[in-house]
Amino acid sequence: MIMAKANSSILEVKNLHVSFGKSDQQFNAVKGVSFNLKMGETLGILGESGSGKSVTALSILRLLPYPLAHHPHGKILFEGEDLLQSSSSRMQKIRGNEISMIFQEPMTSLNPLHTLEKQISEVLILHQGILREEERRKKIIELMKLVGFHDGEQRLSSYPHQLSGGQRQRVMIAMAVASRPKILLADEPTTAVDVTTQAAILALLQDLQKKFGMSLILISHDLNVVHKMADRILVMQNGQIVEEGSVKTVFAKPKDPYTKTLLRAEPSGKAISLKKSARSLIKANDLQVNFSIKHGLLQKVVGTVKAVDHVSFELREGETLGIVGESGSGKTTLAMAILGLQQYTGRVYFEGNSITDLSNKALRSYRRFMQLVFQDPFGSLSPRLSVSEIIGEGLEVHEPTLSKNEREKRISQSLKEVGLDERTRHRYPHEFSGGQRQRIAIARAIILKPKLVVLDEPTSALDRAIQKEILDLLRALQKAKGLSYLFISHDLKVVKSMSHHIMVMHKGEAVEFGATEALFQRPKHAYTKTLLKAALDLEINNHG
Template sequence: MSLLEVENLSLSIHGVPILKQVNLSIDSGHIVAVTGESGSGKSMTALAVMLLLPNGAQTQGEIRLDGRDVLTTPEAEMCALRGAAIGMVFQEPMTALNPVKSIGDQVMETILIHKAMPATQALDHAKEVLRRVGLPPERFPLSRYPHELSGGQRQRVVIAMAIALRPNLLIADEPTTALDVTTQAQILDLLKGLVREYGMGLLMITHDLAVVADMADQIVVMRHGEVVEAGPTDDLLHNMQHPYTRMLFEASDHQVALPDTAGDRPLLEVTQVVRDYRLPRKGLFDTPGHHRAVDQVSFTLNRGERLGLVGESGCGKSTLTRAILGLEEVQAGEIRLDGALVLTGHKPNPAVRRKMQVVFQDPYGSFNPRHKVARLITEPFHLLDTPPTGTERQDRIAEMLTAVGLSPDDAGKYIHEFSGGQRQRIAIARALIIRPELILFDEAVSALDVSVRAQILDLLAELCATYDLTYLFISHDLSVVRTITDRVMVMQAGKIVEQGETEQVFANPQHAYTRTLIDAAPVLPDIGVLAGQNV
């Protein structure tokens, strides 16, 4: 008998079908990956296993954990199972953690709620669990709070909470989506190690086949609430039967065709830029320290050129981006756009600022949900001395929405009426509407499904041909940077350690850190021809 057996699971919420006849099973010591696009039913399947369903949910079928029917288990008994027999790692650790409680208290909380041991023993056990996930108390005291840790470290705390009582089943819901490649590799290695060491079953939910291609024993592909294909990983990857599975595979390794550029005129010039942050005093009479986020960075971005910037979290990418936008003062060096300084005195130069726009990682968070699309994408008009009005304004809105693959009628809708990919298209329309000379893409496709990501990358290639875009593309996803840029810079600890033609850097990296990043990136196996089709 398998550890977890899901048989003919159907789920509806207020009469709306969500899951349809879902079947999967997990054995102890095995990893099963459930993959598919957003809305395919992956997370709802996991929540059904935990019996954490919303009001109005109705289920049919069976979910058995160690032979016990979960769907008929009373809530009081499920509370005893959650955290003890089933652990769950959520996608966004900052929202899964309590910001006002220390990491030690949060790991201990799982132990104490289940009364697994006295408080004194719970403290020692929390230390050992945190040590097991790579956070030794000597370097990461239990008194630290979530905001004092990096994204990867916070994810390790969430994993520690989930495995504190060594559950038989661990569910990981997109645990690496927002992490850089080296941290992602560490988290995946950690999860594989826990399965080997504890013999637990792991249900891994992800939208990226490349993440699980070399770690899962079995892959389950879901679409529109149904399992369209499932099987052992090697068999499925080498003999894909369903067109949707092949589409996911192709999208995971999507390549775009950028138009040629003859960029030889400097547009953005960054010269010996230094940005320091003051650190708090360690003692009452101690001199305050400082952290150098950007260290003597210099580069030139030519007109019509597409430049990539890669590096781990905390390497200084975002600080450098804010400095280029004039949102951060620098202690040394200068930043010029088209020959003019970005900062005049201590304020952004408005004549320069209107020539730059930015596309953020989270499009929903960068929009005001109370405003309609027409107002949202025309926000940059306030940078202009004479913004367009009347018919000219409406024509500009229609042109931009059409350029990003949307309809002019979408101008009258609210942002919540769109999918994630459509929201990112709207964000790109907002960046383009005043025809800036430079666009900064800050992790603009990191949170998107692989198929949606492929569509956005194709859109950027089309826009490059139409508008001759010049952009700085910041990302931790090396496969994306490789296909969407002409040149790439690699940043480590505030310094540019390597830069050059994109393909040359990826094919023949000169710096050890660049090789580390490339080696850590998940790669789909080269399996040639699948089911009679080229992949």
């Protein structure tokens, strides 16, 4: 971590308030937040989803939607200038030049229709006024090399979907540091990547910070990441700062009850007991998924990517299979193939019956028994539908003969089973916290009484305290209902606490498969050893 070179503050936030909505229906997202950022310092901001972390960061760059969001009180002083009073033209000059931001999900931040060269070019034209194409191209290649692309020149014609999650994040970092900003805001920069990629991204940020002398505001719910990177920490809850101090002090002697809860909330427990008589539920034989590489104006096929390469496994009733691997390793693609949502070759059996060659109509009768919970509880719930409509949507498709009263009873029961008040069913997703939204997503999955639930990074967007609650809920539901889980995650601690067996995927292949404890204690494949070492290194840095 980079300690401050001087005591002078480059940024001061004073009594910041952020409100959403009209005066008669106002929601106060940030309430009286004050802090300062010194030259060359890294300030970590911790807190659960909805605590006001990102809203505070977005306020610094005035990126909140106006007039929906406004600042009734407060000042944000950048080198003495109050950004809340600056003109729009002045803010355009500051954004990207003086203060830059890396967003949490690079796939939604990058334009899927434009090549990497075009997107980085736009930054150079806008912020540095580099109009000559040759000069821009040379600068882009330098930036790509700076953030770790050894084949930067060959990558310029690539589109975002052709990169892994870690590579996309590197592109975002290249765009953010193109003008060598004085402050870099990093909002959950490693949330969606595996531990090896996470370590590489953090090392890159530290290297760039040292090289350019930047100040860094790091927003995260991952305690290990903040401990590794930050000089000081702010802990936020319900829009307020509940604790502030040096990393060493806050981690060793936390004062606020919420901070203590966060520090205690490590994933724990183990997979529930599995019946010896448990029958086979899902069997996959030699699954393959290939994606075509297209190039040029006519999109000519020039090659093939093996997203899933000859993968086989079996999952029994009531069992959890953890699937781990880096971004782009084929984890989610494999799950989509099992659910019949992705074309594949090979065979999939459900309770002994082949479902590979079924028509969409025939497959529909099986789909109610195979449900999916997505990574992002914010993006997976329609903001236009009430909770009751979201949870009950599947009933309309698979049980259309149910009466309105019967449907309402089932919806209420599902909400109770995931620990939510049934009286909240007429509210909308934005009225719930991140953890509550994930409970709603789980309720939507279990209402159809499935036998298999695919959990695709179900806790990665949640802080540790809420994460632990969701894991406890999933174990309780599995025990009560005999559910089988395919549990996809890059968090090895989470996978270890849930899974009976673990499959490690790398470049589309299942490189290792084994019982959870045995795999963690005696990994065989080199890639598995690399994953475990990266996770251990982060833990050593945290506690050592």
